[in-house]
Amino acid sequence: MMKCISCKERYGEAEAGTCKECYEEASETEEELKREIDDLKSKISFLRLPSPPLNLLPFTDLLLLPYSDDVDDHHIHDGAVPSPAVRAHKAVLISRSPVFKAMLENEMEESRSGTIKIADVSYDVLRSFVHYLYTAEVLLDERMACDLLVLAEKYQVKHLKSYCEKFMTSKVNSENAIMTFAFAHQHNAPHLLESALSLILDNMDKLTERDEYKELVEKDPRLVVEIYEAYLTRQVNTASNKSQLVVQT
Amino acid sequence: MMKCISCKERYGEAEAGTCKECYEEASETEEELKREIDDLKSKISFLRLPSPPLNLLPFTDLLLLPYSDDVDDHHIHDGAVPSPAVRAHKAVLISRSPVFKAMLENEMEESRSGTIKIADVSYDVLRSFVHYLYTAEVLLDERMACDLLVLAEKYQVKHLKSYCEKFMTSKVNSENAIMTFAFAHQHNAPHLLESALSLILDNMDKLTERDEYKELVEKDPRLVVEIYEAYLTRQVNTASNKSQLVVQT
Known part of the structure; x- marks a missing residue:
């Protein structure tokens, strides 16, 4: 009978796991992986940009304007009460989405006017979308995952799309x-x-x-x-x- | 004598590591940690912003101007040949450094002119510094680590400072x-x-x-x-x- 270093229980031949050397190697690997995780997390917290509507408002150079023709939408749009716009930075949007990149770098209407209209989307979804582009973070429920997957596909934000897909797959x-x-x-x-x-x-x-x-x-x-x-x-x-x-x- | 699941060697009581259950648990933990690392890495590659001098040039709203009074510097400055400036985005600099934040948000000279002079620094070091602010990446040698640590301290970029400190400690x-x-x-x-x-x-x-x-x-x-x-x-x-x-x- 031998004693397990990890759980301190005695075990026989049939329950044998590893020898001491392999156990210690595995423990070291785990420690290394945990250190790597800490490093990566601190890198992320450095890279994450504050979302513009609250923090970086003074230097935004772009307005995203949500609009919806959908009659089934929760809100009634009669053209009189437009949704508020979401502020953003061209440079950030360009770095996150090839579609915004093409729009903004090619001197299209959107680039000249500093306004992009985003169709079939509510203000809340658009805000979450922009927040994600800055921070890679979003709180999903099933509806939001669905709406954001559509936006992520439209603007080719692969990372967000696969995140929403994973969430929906779990549901x-x-x-x-x-x-x-x-x-x-x-x-x-x-x-x-x-x-x-x-x-x-x-x-x-x-x-x-x-x-x-x-x-x-x-x-x-x-x-x-x-x-x-x-x-x-x-x-x-x-x-x-x-x-x-x-x-x- | 028992057989180690990991290295397949036989071992006796003195070399006993873990029982099978603990071994399997540890393997699962390792798999989980590796998955977490993959997730974090993909998050980082999403968050990383392309460094402006090459990619985002059209929408930069700030110039960083290196200058050096140091007579020991490799280059000779007689005031006639200024170093080239490094382009950047106010919004990115603000989100990375509380010092830039204070400078740019408080309507100081730097914010109005769109130009910040950075003292005692070469063009190469300043470029690496800005590149790091966008990407959290930099190739260090001993000299560069030293120079960047000084800049990181001055502009309170903690993440870069501790990265340089770690590098220098290893040397x-x-x-x-x-x-x-x-x-x-x-x-x-x-x-x-x-x-x-x-x-x-x-x-x-x-x-x-x-x-x-x-x-x-x-x-x-x-x-x-x-x-x-x-x-x-x-x-x-x-x-x-x-x-x-x-x-x-």
């Missing part, structure tokens, strides 16, 4: 799988697509009863076809795995 | 210990001071022969006194440790 369930699948398809989010599809395939027996299914058949039948094709592929694979098992035994 | 040797000790004292670099002092104390027998020692006695005798005081303290501690050992045996 997929059998209730929202069909809507999520359609959303992921529309906005090119492959990981989200895959996990939504996988959940749909796990619940094929109830698929055709769901309202979202019926809506999707109306709106985008080709997407529904993709679901069935994936279902077939899975069935074939499962069948061939089973027959392989039969051959092996 | 202290018995040859440069006295100069480094004086430098660390002048520029408030406690870790550097400590390791330089420690090296000096390790070589007390040759101290008084060294030219730098003689110079320091001329220039700043109080610093030399500090060295001797530290030497005394160390001797007393060593003596009391020895006597404790005697008592214990």
Whole structure:
């Protein structure tokens, strides 16, 4: 019987993990990794720029103007009450997004006027978007992740897009799988697509009863076809795995 | 005899490290830490701003003008050939340095003119300094570390200062210990001071022969006194440790 250096319990041959040398090496690696994490974190806190609406207001050289034609939007827009604008720095936006870069460096209307109109977005979402461009930080809920993924795709902010995609992937369930699948398809989010599809395939027996299914058949039948094709592929694979098992035994 | 999961060697009781459970836990921790490192690195590559002289030139709103009264400088300044200026963004400088913040937000001369003169610095050092403010990256040699530490202290860029201090600490040797000790004292670099002092104390027998020692006695005798005081303290501690050992045996 030997004694574990880590948990101090005694153990026999079957429970043996490492020898002392490997254990010490692993502990050192862990320490090194933790030091590296500390270094990286301090680098991040140095690089993070304060978000402009509060701190850097005096030197901003750009206004982002949210507007929405969406009648389903929570707010009613009749053209009379415009949303407030979000202030920003051209230089920061350029460094974060190739789309803003093209807009602002090529002497387009936006660059001359110092104003960019951002379509189909609420003030809150636009503020969070700009905040993220400065700080790489954002507090997500499901709605916000959805809205920001759309903006991140439009302005090609890869880092934010994959962050939102990861968040949404963690929130997929059998209730929202069909809507999520359609959303992921529309906005090119492959990981989200895959996990939504996988959940749909796990619940094929109830698929055709769901309202979202019926809506999707109306709106985008080709997407529904993709679901069935994936279902077939899975069935074939499962069948061939089973027959392989039969051959092996 | 048991077999180590990590190095596959057999080991006996004396070499026992961990049990299997603790080993697996440690491996998982390592994986998690590595994932965290990947996340942090991608955050950094998002936050890092391109340095302005090459990329963001069109929207800079500030000039940094290096000048040097130092006759020992490599270049000869007769007032006729000014160094080129380094372009930057007020907003970025403000977010990195409380000193620039105070200068630029308080409608001082610098803010109105859009030009800040930086004393006792070469163009190359100033460029590296600004590059660091944008990217948190710099290639150091001993001279550059020294020059940047001074600038970082002057403009209170803590992250850069501690980075230079760490670099210089790794380069202290018995040859440069006295100069480094004086430098660390002048520029408030406690870790550097400590390791330089420690090296000096390790070589007390040759101290008084060294030219730098003689110079320091001329220039700043109080610093030399500090060295001797530290030497005394160390001797007393060593003596009391020895006597404790005697008592214990």
